[in-house]
Amino acid sequence: MADPEFVAPRRAGILDVAARAGVSRQTVTRAMNDMPGINAATKQRVLEAARELHYRPSRFGRGLVTKVAPTLGLIVVDLTNSFWAELASRVLDAATRRGWTVLIAESAHGGVAAASSLVGQVDAVFGHVELDDSHIEEVFGSMPLVLFDRSPESQSRATIILDFGSAIQAAIEHLLVRGRQHIAMLDWSLSSRRSWRAEQFAAEMTSRGRDPRVLLTHTDADPDLDAARGAAEEALHLWPDTDAIVCFNDVVAIGVIKQLTESGVDVPDQIAVVGMDGLALGLVVTPELTTLQLDFQAVADLAVDLVIQIAEGQAPVRGPEVHRSVTPELTVRRST
Template sequence: MANRKEVQRAGILEVARLAGVSRQTVTRAMNDMPGISVETKRRVLEAAEELRYRPSRFGRELVQQSTQSLGLIVSDLANPYFSELASEVAKVAAANGWALVVVEKRPGPESGRAELRSLAGQVDAIIAYLDLAPHDIDGIFGNLPLVLLDTSEQTLDALSPSRPRGAVSIDLAPGLTDAVDHLLALGRKRIALVDIMYSTDESVRCGIFRELIRERGQEPTVIKVEVAEDDLHVGRRAVEVAFSAPEPPDAIIAFNDMSAFGVLKELRVRGLSVPETCCVIGIDGLKIGLFVDPELTTLRLDFAAFAQLAFDEAVQLSTTNVSSPLPQSRKRVFHELVVRQSG
């Protein structure tokens, strides 16, 4: 069989660059939708012909069903945190007449790039959890409106100011303050935080926790656990480490609810009572926390409000002229301490 040079088909972003318009304008022109001038439509169609661009059938079907479509990027839909968030985003998108496309982007800067580029050519805006470097974010998504969830300030500061970008971050400080003060009021003397070790420095929650504990006259205890196959195993390993110490903790704030479930499991296996021997507090407020024994005390995130705020940001960005985008928007949400049986 003769060797043939593989030719990569041009995408919607290439057409948009050649025509000097947004990808949304390309979508309108290719689907004969209102809202663009005759001259702009001609320029788009000529660019598409020059690049031999052919819209995907999937993309055309999305446009026919809804004039606008939203992408959601999460790392693992099997994790209840992301599935609860996706459910709320789906509800708010449907209520506003937007189609929703959900993509999993597994952890690791090199994973899932092809899927992300494909998504960028199919939707009008994206809400995303991403672990990419700023230049990769701008390179993959270009002028597509993008709302980043719970990302670092360093990443936001490094993004191109000419791109339509927004962010909704989770401020852990108020919730952790309530959790620490609650445990101190219960008379707990040795409060520990479970922190997952990544290749970067310690987590934001770890820094907040250390400061809170020291401000209250105690020495912070942080149980650092390497990334395991899942967060349940992180919690179980944290208990193994904590209770091998000369003075084990009498309260544990887990990295999240899933790791808190692992903490509860391992404490029970060891015959240690909760909350009598050790209080346990999770972070996230997953619905399943009501169905473990004892019911989990947690810092609850309002997923519905989180999703609505992110969606509103995406809509605002998508209605902004890409030649003069809004100043980068940064919104915050907070946790609420919900006291149940575990602490």
């Protein structure tokens, strides 16, 4: 919920640039869109004024001049990962329905360079950006930007937050009701710290007087099936009495089910398994995966609407007003 005392700073408009450069509104339009009928010195003065004011033309103004649809830059980690492929598909759908085209970059294949390359080619950006706030400002400047799955500070950029808290509570309650006493979590993180999902799991287990068993795999890549199988083996070595495993995501959960099955452990009779994200893959594994279901279409629609509002000047670029949450829900299937 937005802070009632928060007042978003006004974004500079075309008239501000015109006043700074000492030219007309029409001259600013010509300079910003590289049109003829303006001399080089005047054009340079306008561009410098725009840069100083962090001004970007509205998508409507640019569209009227260039006759092209505005473009959304989408940053995902890796399209070979089912999570990012599913999200990308839904964002493409949401953007197309709103008259935008989409250009995709993978951070796994380019890092900061991949994000930077988008800035000069698109009108706005949505996606997963592994940079701190200061570096985000350096890379994106005044570009309309919505971050994904990030814990925002009060004045940080617009963000879509995945709030797994209530769904994790529901999953733990579901496992306890079904008689599970020794629940572990397999966590995954690109840093040396636990993920926010694992922190919520540990807090909920502690609040119930239970041992918060969390095994963190620290890696520079998204989890795959082989890595998940190794993590399952390690967890059972650490805690042989484990009778339920909550996983960082569905890919990890599917790897765990594969490892348990091949080791002769019955799922769910001996060990129950819960995933997170709600990928379609969870329906083709045996047994079908209980998961914390994320509504990918809702995420995509929320993100695209928000980034368009920012691009059109109808919402600020940062602050509580542009921090939005999506809450997954527990979907019970045969793996528990």
